[in-house]
Amino acid sequence: MAANASKQPRTATLAWVTSLGGPLILVPESACRHWQGAPIEHSGSEGDYGRACAVDGYIGLIDVGPTQALVLGEEPADTTFLPEQKTLLRWCAAESADDLVEAAIEVIDSGTVPEDEELIWAVHEPLILFDSAFSHKEIASEEHLRIELTPGRYTVRAAYIERPKTWMILVRFT
DSSP states (O other): OHHHHHSOOGGGGOOOBOOSSSOEEEEEGGGGGGOOOSOSSOOSOOHHHHHHHTOOSSEEEEEETTEEEEEEOSOOOEEEEEGGGTEEEEEEEESOHHHHHHHHHHHHHHTOOOOSEEEEEEEOSOEEEEETTSOTTTGGGSOEEEEOOOSEEEEEEEEEEEETTEEEEEEEEO
């Protein structure tokens, strides 16, 4: 038992991004300056945040400046990135982050991940994951993740998965 007590949890090095209630967005780093988030004053428009909210489904692409960003829709779920699996893990339900990460890795390693949604996305640079309500000026002071993928065209697949005591959305880059 003492050996387990000293064991570091898998999630010790994982950072999580939370949402104020709307979708999270993954924006190419150089395009972040084009993201305005939700308007501060009610102008009759919901701005970029409204465009992100309009995405139907678990994933969708929208234009941001000269490129495209990936919107993570459906659930305002806490999200982290599993770099070895090239997968965004979205927390729908679990007793702990460790349980959720362990279940996600088991599902991915099994090779039986369902594919509820799929799209193709070209990645040319590091990506920034953050709450779509925030503007580019707020990103540095708010929760965000910088994600590095090898540049190229990716098939992005999203799936909702229920396992005993863990429910998640996986967004995989292959």
